[in-house]
Every structure is written in C-alpha cells, then in structure tokens.
Amino acid sequence: MTDDAMLIIDPKAQIIRHASPQAMDLIGPTLRTEDTPLGDVFLNEGNDLGAFLAGALSVTDPLLSGVTLAPDKRTLSAKGSRLSLDDGSALVLLLLEAEPELSSRFRLLADKIEELRAEVIRRVAAEKGQTEYIDSLHRSVSVIKQLAELDVSSGDYLDMTAAVISSSFQSHGTAVIAENLGKLRVLAATGVFADIFPNQPTLGLSLTEFTGFSEAQADRWKELLVSHMQHAGADHVSFANALVMPLPVGGKVRGALICLMANDGQGRTNVRLESDLISEAIGGLMARAEIEAQLMHAQKLHAIGQLTGGIAHDFNNILAVVLGNAELLLYELDSIDMDVAREIREAAIRGATLTSRLLSFARKQPLQPVPTDFNRLLREFDPMIRRTIKENISLEIVSSAGLWISQVDRNQLENAVLNLAVNARDAMPSGGLLTIETANTRLDNEYAERHSEVRAGQYVMIAVSDTGEGMTPEVAREAFTPFFTTKEVGLGSGLGLSMVFGFVKQSLGHVKIYSEAGVGTTVRMYFPRDLTELENVDTGDATSHESMPPAMGHILLVEDDTGVLRYLTRSLELLGYTVDGVTTAEKAIELLQGQRFDLLLSDVILPGGKGGAELAKVAFELAPDMPVLLMSGYTENSIVHHGRLDVGVEFISKPFTREQIAKRLKGLLAR
Amino acid sequence: MTDALPQPLRTPAIQKDYFLRSILRELVGMLEQTVGEREAEAYVNHVGISMGRILNEDYRTAFGSDKLDARQVAATLVDLKARIDGGFSITEIDSDKIVLENTACPFGDKVVGRPSLCRMTANVFGHITAENLGYARVRIDKAIARGDPGCRVVIALSKADETSGPGESEFFVGTI
Numbered sequence A: 001m002t003d004d005a006m007l008i009i010d011p012k013a014q015i016i017r018h019a020s021p022q023a024m025d026l027i028g029p030t031l032r033t034e035d036t037p038l039g040d041v042f043l044n045e046g047n048d049l050g051a052f053l054a055g056a057l058s059v060t061d062p063l064l065s066g067v068t069l070a071p072d073k074r075t076l077s078a079k080g081s082r083l084s085l086d087d088g089s090a091l092v093l094l095l096l097e098a099e100p101e102l103s104s105r106f107r108l109l110a111d112k113i114e115e116l117r118a119e120v121i122r123r124v125a126a127e128k129g130q131t132e133y134i135d136s137l138h139r140s141v142s143v144i145k146q147l148a149e150l151d152v153s154s155g156d157y158l159d160m161t162a163a164v165i166s167s168s169f170q171s172h173g174t175a176v177i178a179e180n181l182g183k184l185r186v187l188a189a190t191g192v193f194a195d196i197f198p199n200q201p202t203l204g205l206s207l208t209e210f211t212g213f214s215e216a217q218a219d220r221w222k223e224l225l226v227s228h229m230q231h232a233g234a235d236h237v238s239f240a241n242a243l244v245m246p247l248p249v250g251g252k253v254r255g256a257l258i259c260l261m262a263n264d265g266q267g268r269t270n271v272r273l274e275s276d277l278i279s280e281a282i283g284g285l286m287a288r289a290e291i292e293a294q295l296m297h298a299q300k301l302h303a304i305g306q307l308t309g310g311i312a313h314d315f316n317n318i319l320a321v322v323l324g325n326a327e328l329l330l331y332e333l334d335s336i337d338m339d340v341a342r343e344i345r346e347a348a349i350r351g352a353t354l355t356s357r358l359l360s361f362a363r364k365q366p367l368q369p370v371p372t373d374f375n376r377l378l379r380e381f382d383p384m385i386r387r388t389i390k391e392n393i394s395l396e397i398v399s400s401a402g403l404w405i406s407q408v409d410r411n412q413l414e415n416a417v418l419n420l421a422v423n424a425r426d427a428m429p430s431g432g433l434l435t436i437e438t439a440n441t442r443l444d445n446e447y448a449e450r451h452s453e454v455r456a457g458q459y460v461m462i463a464v465s466d467t468g469e470g471m472t473p474e475v476a477r478e479a480f481t482p483f484f485t486t487k488e489v490g491l492g493s494g495l496g497l498s499m500v501f502g503f504v505k506q507s508l509g510h511v512k513i514y515s516e517a518g519v520g521t522t523v524r525m526y527f528p529r530d531l532t533e534l535e536n537v538d539t540g541d542a543t544s545h546e547s548m549p550p551a552m553g554h555i556l557l558v559e560d561d562t563g564v565l566r567y568l569t570r571s572l573e574l575l576g577y578t579v580d581g582v583t584t585a586e587k588a589i590e591l592l593q594g595q596r597f598d599l600l601l602s603d604v605i606l607p608g609g610k611g612g613a614e615l616a617k618v619a620f621e622l623a624p625d626m627p628v629l630l631m632s633g634y635t636e637n638s639i640v641h642h643g644r645l646d647v648g649v650e651f652i653s654k655p656f657t658r659e660q661i662a663k664r665l666k667g668l669l670a671r
Numbered sequence B: 001m002t003d004a005l006p007q008p009l010r011t012p013a014i015q016k017d018y019f020l021r022s023i024l025r026e027l028v029g030m031l032e033q034t035v036g037e038r039e040a041e042a043y044v045n046h047v048g049i050s051m052g053r054i055l056n057e058d059y060r061t062a063f064g065s066d067k068l069d070a071r072q073v074a075a076t077l078v079d080l081k082a083r084i085d086g087g088f089s090i091t092e093i094d095s096d097k098i099v100l101e102n103t104a105c106p107f108g109d110k111v112v113g114r115p116s117l118c119r120m121t122a123n124v125f126g127h128i129t130a131e132n133l134g135y136a137r138v139r140i141d142k143a144i145a146r147g148d149p150g151c152r153v154v155i156a157l158s159k160a161d162e163t164s165g166p167g168e169s170e171f172f173v174g175t176i
C-alpha cells in the first residue's frame, strides 16, 4: 500500500487530506503532506475531475480515469475508490500511476508489435537474401559453364567472355583488360565500351604498375584503372556502379574486368562472391588460352620441322653430288675454270650449312653429346666470337663458378652461341655490349606448367645478351620460326634462332627470349644438368690440320644414289683407297661373305629390306674387327635415339668435304 | 454512377443500433484484452456511473419530480431496459429490494463473453436507485454474459447487516 502513489481526498472539501511519499515524488512540490487544495494539484476542466470523484464516492467499486496535473499538464492514470469512514462520511482514495495504465500497456503492445514486425522483416530479408544467394550462385554457375564452353583457341574468346558477363550482369558496358604484347590493353569490350575502345587500345599502364598494390589497397588499384580508362576515352562514362574485379592467372593478377551495372541495388550483397567466382573462372580461361597458344605454336614449329627435315634430306644428296664433283674438278683440273669450281664448292658449303641448320631445327641433327664444362667451352670459343663481332662491340663473358656439367654436342652448342652472337651483332650496328653468361638454375614446377615441353629440374643456363635494338613482342613471338627474318634479302635466312631452338629442344633443354624494343635482347638456353659424375671432362680433341699422306685400304661402299656412289668412289680412290661400290645392303652382304674388307662405309637409308643399321649388324657378325662408318643427310630413329647415336656406331653427316671424310676414315682404320 | 453499383441479393440486417452495439462489443473486447477484465470493469464502472447520472436526470424530468420514489425507480429501470431492448421484468418488489430478470440482454448476443458490460447495467441501476432512494446494493446473480440463459439482478435497498458480500456493489448518494 505504502509503495503506491496515493492520495486521500475529501471531495466535498476539495482538499487532499493526505499524500504518500511516492505521490509527493510523482507530483512534485505543489503537493504538501497534508491538506493541499485540490485545484493546486489537478486541473478540473469541464468538471471531469469533480464528476470522477463524485462517481468514485458513490460506489464501492473502483473507477478508473485519467487526471491532469495542474502545473505541467502531465496526465496520470487514477484509480478512485470510496473510503467509508465510521462516521458515515466517505473520502476518496486515489491511486496514481505515472503513466495511464492503458497507454503503458498499449506501449508494451506496440513495442511487441514493432519487435514482431522487425522480426518478420528480418526473416523476409533473410529469406530474400538466401534466394538471392542461390540466384547468384546459379548465375555464377551458368556463367562459368558458358565460359568453360568457349573455344580458347579462337582469337575472339575474350570478346565472347565479355559478352557472357555482360548479359549475365545485365551490364551496359563490360571490358576485359589484360596484358598483350607487353602492354595493358582493353582486349574486349561490349556496350558503351565497344564504341570507345574498338581496336584494343593500350591504357598507358604497365602490368607491374597495375599489380603493385596489396589486397588492402584494392580501392586505389581500382581508382588507378578507372582513371586510365577515362583517360583513354571513357571520360563521359560513369563508373559509379562499376564492378571492377582483378583477373588472377596462376595466383597473380594479370588483368581486370570492368562491368558497368545499371544500379548497385539488387544482389549487391552477393556481388563479391559472384565476382570472385567469375574472375577466377576468367583467369583460368586466360591461363588455358595461353597454354593452348603455346602448344599450337609448338605444334606449328613441329610440323614445319617435319617438312624441313624431309626437304633437307633430298637437298643434302643433291649437295653431296655438287660438292663432291666440285672437289673432283678442283683436284683433277689444275688449270682451267678453277674459280667456277671454287664457287660451286662455296655454294655447296653454304647449302650444307643451311641444311645443317634446318636439320637442327627439325631436331634431326645427329648429336654427339658429351659431358661439357660450358665455361671452358666459352673460353676456348672466345676468339671465334670476337672474330665474328665488330670492333665497336665489346664482349664480356661472365662465367659463374661451380657451374654444373651438362651433356651437349659441343659443335652444335658453339654453333648456337655463334648464331646468337651474330644476331646480337646485327642488332647493334652502331656498337654496344655483348654479354655471354653462365649460371646454374632450377626451373620449377610452376614454370614447367606454364611452358610446354619443359620439365622441372636443374639446368645449366647460358645467356647471350645485347644492348641492341631489341624486338617488338610480335617479332619475338615469331623469331624461332624458320625463315622468319626482318633482315634484308641476302642478309638473313631466318634460320639462326630456328637452329638454336631445335638444338636446345633436341638436347632436352629450353630456350627463351627476353627482349624489349630499343633496350636489348637476352636469349637464355637451358640444358639439363648431367648428374652422372664424370670427372674427366675435356673439350674434345683439337682438330689437326696437317696434310695427309696417301691412305691405304680396301673399302666396301654402299650408297643407293648412283650419283653419290660415283663421286664418292672416285674421291676415296683419289685418297688412295681401293673401293668396291654397291647400291643395296644385300649386294654388300654377298661381297662381305666372299672377301675381307678393311672398312664398311654405308648410307643409312637404303632401298629394299635392310638399311644401314641392319647391314652394320650383319657385318659385325661376319667380320667383327671391321670398322663400320654410317653416313646420312638425315637421321632416322634407327640410329638416333633421344638425340644420341647408338653405342658403337660411327656416323658422318652428309654432305661432307673430302677432308672431313678422309680424317674419319683414317682415324677408324688406324685402330 | 450509383446505378451501376451491384446490389446484394439479401440486404444484411444492419441497423444503427446493431451497428453501435457491435462497435461497443468490439471496443470492450479490446479493452478487456488490453488491460485485463478487472481494470476494464473499473473503466466501465466509470462510464456506467456517468450514464446513470444522465439517465437519472432524464427520468426525473420525465416524471416531473426532483426525486423518484421506489415504484418510480422500478418503473424507470423496466422502461429503460425495455427501451434499449433489455426485456427486463420485475419479478419482486418490496421495501427491501427490487429483483429484475430478463432473457435478453440490452447488448444482445454481443454481450456473451464480455462480462464487464454487466457493470454497465449494475452501475446504471445502482446509481439511479441510490440517487433517488439514498442507497442501493446491487448483485448480479445470473448473467447472459457469463453464459447463463438469462440475467437476474437483485437491488437491495437497505444496508446489509455485515459488509457487502462478493459480487455485490454498494451505491450511495454521489452528489457532493
């Protein structure tokens, strides 16, 4: 009872007889403990209060009403009850509450309704969110599916990508920005961007500038890109609702996708998720396209190689005849037409070099790989390089210490280095610096994955760098293609790098060009490290050029091309040998069964059943001590396995000079 | 334009009275649910007393007297109820009490489940009786609102020997 704000009122006297402390607190200083005039405390407009008090006095049940405080017009809830006194008179007991009870209940109710409403809204939103989430996943999946179906080998796959994204995001402008030929370009564009960027323009932004931002700086990254887009022509385009997402290729940012959206309202919450999925998919697509392009390039080079090998084979036989006969001419006719004959020989030698390079490119050059110390080889080859370059070019050889050994064909390696040096020289007509450098390197799995035909592992690297005019990306891409040259007719055949390429590949290595127009070029060759520890690595015997005394011996010569057979027979006879010449392996076997020969010289490819390799085997059974020398303008798998000759087989490439064959024969017969 | 409006096949029996009773029923229902039955009664008490005050003045004027006697009071109560479709009839009347009974409520079937509306009747009856006869003690024995088939209202005219029992309300002359 005492807890309540309570007044005892004498309605007749219009006086508040008593007030509880709570009532004093509630009403304030206008209320005194005893005998406060009712009018000091309450308003009585229209006798509302009077009627209420009279009502309360007239019945034993309580009445409820609102009363208004006089000083501050606050409304209180009042419950009036009759208080009967012993003398028959009555007073009114008034219980007050700060807030009319009804409104407090309504307020609670309203709060509850508001809570429920909020809960309902929240649930509806959550449900909507979930639907949106599913929708955006659906959309992403559909986009990824469409992207996966694109043919990345077609040149316009990025255009189709942009179209797919554009329609899925209902974008009025989508652009794919990525690096091409060394510069960031708008590679594909739809909608408003299609009109602004029709010809894959560059953005004046390098990939490194572009990727040099951390995750936290994503906004600045976007700003930079957008400002360059605007600078490049899109200055009237609003990027306010643009979705800008990086395109990662193999974990590194390689470009971006910009997608202009009509509004950023719908599905905004899931755009992040969606764009992550989609940019990942586009990145994957770009990676696939890159690999496929590389593969196509490799296949193209391979096909040209096949063709080249075939042509070279026939060409070699022709050359062999020309060369052989020219030499015979030179030998037999001392006086007349020597110059003509010499010219024929020069031409034939040039032709022979040409076919040799073609064969290298075709990876059909017979290789004799030996464990090689590159530093030592370069040291010994140094004078040759210096002779090749001009005085205005300085040569620097940087040999790294502790260099691993690699198994290579030394002659071909020298050829390759020479080709690169010549290219460097040609690239620096007004002088510069030529650097040849060696190092141990590892090509890791990631590198191997990104390059076709590369196996991860340890390699010995040899790099040839120049400070010349460099190559444009277009030239660098085609540089390995045979007969591709930017040089004037007669100055370049376009086979130098083809030879390097073929040779390195045949040696199970890898070659790569780094070049920037106007700055210079570096060509790096990688050869697999030789792990079979071979302690005595020498650089091969120095070629002796002493004049040869007349030779002695009986040679069985097998050659199907009668032209070649004829000139070879004569050449060998001129050297002092006795020669029996036949055109098939069968005839040779017949002869071998009947008599003894000091040496068998046979072509590899022979008509009919047996080839040179088989003939060599039979000959070994019939006469184990007799040396066999095989010759060919073209090497078949029968004698070359993985770039190496079968063990025990001696081989000489056609065409050869008389001096070359003489040397080989002499060496074999001396055993 | 009104020609075009459709006419229902049977016009619903909605009269002004029916309409107002429905409103009342809904309002009281809302009040009972909001503040509880007991507090709702306290509000209805207040309304009932006020109504009683008005009606008392009207009947005094109608009878042309300052103060009604017992028979006039009884007549007033019956007439009042008849006028508002109360259907009350006096089953007992003496110097001690007036007993009224009915089979239909002034609030019609709208009263069922709205017991606080009974306070209206109790207060109007009690107030008019007390104002004219000096005192009244009202007890509602049966109520349609509580599910009984009819109502029975007992108005005692003298004070009880002991204090009023449960369900009884005492009325006094309320003029200050």
Ligand SMILES: Nc1ncnc2c1ncn2[C@@H]1O[C@H](COP(=O)(O)OP(=O)(O)OP(=O)(O)O)[C@@H](O)[C@H]1O
Pocket: A419, A423, A424, A427, A466, A468, A469, A470, A471, A475, A479, A480, A484, A485, A486, A487, A491, A492, A493, A494, A495, A496, A497, A498, A520, A521
């Ligand atoms: N170091 C270099 N600097 C600039 N451009 C180069 C360099 N090396 C090669 N190139 C470019 O690559 C092309 C192909 O080179 P490659 O060595 O295959 O043929 P080439 O030098 O033109 O002719 P060849 O070597 O048969 O005489 C060259 O024509 C040249 O445009």
Ligand SMILES: [Mg+2]
Pocket: A419, A422, A423, A492, A495, A496, A497
């Ligand atoms: Mg070259």
